[in-house]
Amino acid sequence: MKRFAIEPGEREQIERLVDAVLEEYGQWDPGHFVAHAGAAAESLPLRVRQFFRRVRAEETDVTVVSGLPLDTALAPTPTGWDMAQKHGVGHREEVVLMLCGAALGEPFAWADQQNGRIMHDVCPAPGKERSETSGSSTAPLSLHTEDAFHRCRCDYVALYCLRNPDRIGTTVVRADQLGLPERLAGTLAEKRFHHRPDQSHIGPQGHASGAAEVDAILFGPPEAPYLRIDFDDTCAADEDDHEAAEAIAELYTYARAAQEKVVLAPGDAIFLDNYRVIHGRDPFQPRYDGTDRWLKRVNLIRDLRRVFVATEARSRVVV
Ligand SMILES: O=C(O)CCC(=O)C(=O)O
Numbered sequence: 103m104k105r106f107a108i109e110p111g112e113r114e115q116i117e118r119l120v121d122a123v124l125e126e127y128g129q130w131d132p133g134h135f136v137a138h139a140g141a142a143a144e145s146l147p148l149r150v151r152q153f154f155r156r157v158r159a160e161e162t163d164v165t166v167v168s169g170l171p172l173d174t175a176l177a178p179t180p181t182g183w184d185m186a187q188k189h190g191v192g193h194r195e196e197v198v199l200m201l202c203g204a205a206l207g208e209p210f211a212w213a214d215q216q217n218g219r220i221m222h223d224v225c226p227a228p229g230k231e232r233s234e235t236s237g238s239s240t241a242p243l244s245l246h247t248e249d250a251f252h253r254c255r256c257d258y259v260a261l262y263c264l265r266n267p268d269r270i271g272t273t274v275v276r277a278d279q280l281g282l283p284e285r286l287a288g289t290l291a292e293k294r295f296h297h298r299p300d301q302s303h304i305g306p307q308g309h310a311s312g313a314a315e316v317d318a319i320l321f322g323p324p325e326a327p328y329l330r331i332d333f334d335d336t337c338a339a340d341e342d343d344h345e346a347a348e349a350i351a352e353l354y355t356y357a358r359a360a361q362e363k364v365v366l367a368p369g370d371a372i373f374l375d376n377y378r379v380i381h382g383r384d385p386f387q388p389r390y391d392g393t394d395r396w397l398k399r400v401n402l403i404r405d406l407r408r409v410f411v412a413t414e415a416r417s418r419v420v421v
């Protein structure tokens with residue numbers, strides 16, 4: 103886990119960069135700007151760019167950057183991502199997250215998530231309180247790696263906090279901290295698990311992008327392991343495989359024991375390595391009065407070609 107504080111001079115430089123981006127690209131459209139974001143991110147302060155290079159090289163599991171610029175005239179929190187899309191709110195913060203994200207990876211999106219938008223809004227939505235989507239509130243968002251079911255799942259989830267008045271925690275479990283016994287790690291490393299799509303990818307017709315995969319939960323370098331798991335949607339591939347089902351339950355116990363909490367403050371951005379960290383969110387009571395918790399979110403992948411190969415198109419939107 104690494105923390106990085108933006109200094110006042112750096113914040114001013116970033117604010118000027120946001121002004122320049124908004125001026126140069128006219129009507130703000132993240133879907134259009136994204137192709138230019140990597141080049142624009144070269145104008146972030148040098149210390150910031152160097153920091154993100156180190157995060158990438160060292161595979162830092164959890165990174166929190168604080169003191170990023172926030173608009174003093176920030177709009178009220180929308181009641182759900184669809185309202186955010188309709189009213190187009192938090193543009194300056196979208197530029198900030200797009201630039202920081204592009205300093206770490208390549209932003210991309212999902213056709214069936216938030217209408218294919220590249221920049222998501224994470225805020226409570228009426229009727230979604232107990233859903234397994236980012237619009238939930240009174241039910242906790244249970245532990246998951248993002249889009250665990252898909253081979254194109256992101257390398258990083260980037261979240262930028264605009265409001266968090268009740269100091270609601272983002273929960274994180276770092277793979278390095280799990281301390282799994284060898285026997286359990288061995289079972290989890292076998293391809294005995296079905297990674298099913300989560301609710302956020304299932305539309306009214308029950309469609310989900312990409313076939314669900316049968317794979318391991320634990321993989322990669324044993325000294326710094328990778329994982330893919332969604333405790334709501336990962337199950338034993340064979341329903342008679344009780345050992346696999348038991349291994350998921352055991353992993354959950356270890357995950358809960360290793361769980362940490364990061365409370366994001368306005369102006370904080372968190373970058374979760376989606377191969378090294380399981381995450382979720384504590385429950386809270388929504389108010390729907392414009393003051394609710396509100397994050398911007400973007401998915402980042404290290405190599406855009408993984409997306410091009412999966413979609414068979416030079417597109418940043420996975421269909
Ligand atoms: O709201 C949070 O802190 C985390 C939400 C989440 O899991 C996500 O947006 O991917």
Ligand SMILES: [Fe+2]
Pocket residue numbers: 246247248259381382
């Ligand atoms: Fe998530």
